[in-house]
Amino acid sequence: MPTFRIELFEGRTVEQKREFVEAITKTTCETLGVEANSVDIIxxxxxxxxxxxxxRLWSDPAPTK
Known part of the structure; x- marks a missing residue:
């Protein structure tokens, strides 16, 4: 069972996350020959x-030149 843990900046919509996990699941099934219900994504x-x-923290302002 493939399991993916993906860390990303907060702020994406549920719809964006839904599309993202659907795409990862589809590609995983095609590439590894597994069923969709065996793919876990966190x-x-x-x-x-x-x-x-x-x-540098991503929350810090960009450095000036």
């Missing part, structure tokens, strides 16, 4: 203040 909404890249 979406984790993360606040920008709890995610950093390159030593």
């Amino acid at each position: 979406l984790v909404d993360v606040k920008r203040e709890n995610w950093a890249t390159g030593g």
Whole structure:
């Protein structure tokens, strides 16, 4: 049973998430030859203040040049 844990910034609509998990499920079934009911997807909404890249929080303003 394939299980995906996907972390993404919060703020997407339920409809966006629905379309996203449908697409992942479809591709997984086609690629791995599994049934849709065996594909689990866990979406984790993360606040920008709890995610950093390159030593900078995503909630911080963009650096000025």
